[in-house]
Amino acid sequence: MARLKVPALRAGGNRPASKSRGRGFLVGLGAIGVVAAVTLLTVGYNSPKGIPGRSYYNLQAAFTNADNLTQSYQVRIGGRLVGQVLNPRVDKGEGVVDLQLNPDVEPLLSDTTLKVRPRSPVGVRFVELVPGTKGRPLGEDDRIPSSQTSATVQLDQALDTLDADRRAKAQVLLNELGKGFLGRGEDINEAQSNAPRFLGDLQDVASEVTAQPNVRSFVGGAESAAAAADPVREDIARGFDPEARAMRPFVQERDAIRSTLTTAPGDLRSVQSGLARVSPMLSQLERFGRSATPAFRQASTTLAGTSKLFREADPGLEAARKTLGLASEAVPPTLQLLRTLQPVLPDLDATLASANPVLTELSPRECDMNRFFGNWNETLAYGDGFSNVLRFNVIASLESIQGYNGKPLGRTTKQSPYPAPCEIDRQTFAGGR
Structure with missing residues (x-):
């Protein structure tokens, strides 16, 4: 049986097996690792002060009260993180810090303000930056003066002014406020971003108001009034008891009052329509009042003269009383005479009525009558050569x-x-x- 030859397998498939690396290669690779580790360590160590290769907008700020501001504290604008605090130090009796800001806030104007605010109840702070609206642009490393920086009163300092009972109530208040603000972080941030502008405008308005001398006089008068009322404050409090008793019937008869108020709008509309008809008369009265004002100004002098006249006329009035007494005796004969003349008054009316046409005809001819009698006057005044007068x-x-x-x-x-x-x-x- 024939054998099937299988080619020998080589490392890496069809590639020959790699040769072992030399010692120099391993040393270089280790050096590269060490350098990379040192670089990462250095970058990590310095990362709180800035990331290499990234640009920043750097400013300085001076504080009269830096309120324990330390390294790497945040800088925020309206709740948005825009930078951090670096290198806190003392310079000429003032706290000075560097502000490392994002380039997107550049440039800030010279009226920019800073405030150190608490970030948490345990003492962590942050710097709230309020961009200015006028002034010159701030360049790199320019310093914001201490007159434009401040720090808020810490919560623990505020709570130290309260006794135990009020601290407990303040705790309840803060807990309830926490429930109310829960889930409203974005709204709070938006309110904080708009608040500086609003408070700045409010400060301008308040400055204009307080600059008025009348306001200062009013505040001073109010203070004097409060100081005068302080010794008798209990008497003033007891003085409201009669008013309270006077208001008690209104409370007891509130149903009737409610009914009256329900029907009042219709009645008021009727009164309003009636007032519209009265308005012309009021306008005329107003014009009369304006026209009569000069006469009223002179009336005081006239009344004074009249008063003097009455005082001087007192003896004459005393004598006139006797005269009036005598005149009262003449009243009955006079009435008797008038009763006697009453029957002939119709005939007298007829006589006067018959004379009316003649008078009507002659009344417009005044100039003719004057000429007629004037001619007769001249005729009778001089005679002729024969001593004839007419x-x-x-x-x-x-x-x-x-x-x-x-x-x-x-x-x-x-x-x-x-x-x-x-x-x-x-x-x-x-x-x-």
């Missing part, structure tokens, strides 16, 4: 016998025998003479 001319003409025929009668007579009132004067002044 002067008049007799004009003999056809019209004086047959009447007026509508034609002009001459230079001194007018065309109409029945002229309108004052027509003679108008024609005279118009050149009709």
Whole structure:
């Protein structure tokens, strides 16, 4: 039986088996491993101060109260991590730190502010950075002065001001606040990012308000009023007891009051419609008040004079009392006379009524009457050469016998025998003479 020859297997398939590595190769490989380990160790050791090959925006900040700020504390803007604190030190009596910031916040302006805030109740802090809105851009390694930095009061310091009972209540409050804030981290971060701008605007408004002298006077007056009220505060508290008793019937009759308030809107609408009709009268009263204001200003002087007149008239009024007493005795005869005249008053009314047409005709002819009596006055005032006082001319003409025929009668007579009132004067002044 023939044998089947099987080729001998070689290491690596069709490749010959590798030769063993030399000692030099192993030493080099070990050196590379050692260098890599040292490099990783160095990078890991220095990584809190910065990652090699990455750029940063570096600033400095000075603090009057750094509040135990230490190496690698975080720097945040509105809750977002943007850098860390490095190299805390003391320079000229102030705490100075380096701020290693992400390049995306560059450049910050010179009015940027910093505040050291607690990150946890156990004392961990972070630096809250509020970017400025005006000023010059801050360059590399520029320093933010201590006038623009501050630190918050720590929670333990605030709690030290409370006694045991209030600390227990504060603990309950904080626990309940924790329940309320649970799951609202994003909302809180957004509120924190908007809060600095809001508080800055609020500070500007408060500064403008407090700069007013009237506000300072009001605050000072309020302080004085509070100081004056402090000794009698218990009496003031007891003084509200009558008001409380006065309000008690309203509480007892709250159902009736509720019913009244339910129907009140309809009644108020009716009153409102009525007020709309009253508005024109109020407008007129307002105009009357404005017009009468000058008279009211003068009224005080007038009233003072009137008061003086009454004081001076007192003796005369005393004498007038006697006169009025005598006049009262004349009242019955006067009434008797009026009763006697009453029957003839209708005839007197008829007489006056019959005179009305004559008066109506003569009333618009005042100028004609004045001319008529003026002419008679001139006629009677002077005589002629024969000592005749009454002067008049007799004009003999056809019209004086047959009447007026509508034609002009001459230079001194007018065309109409029945002229309108004052027509003679108008024609005279118009050149009709």
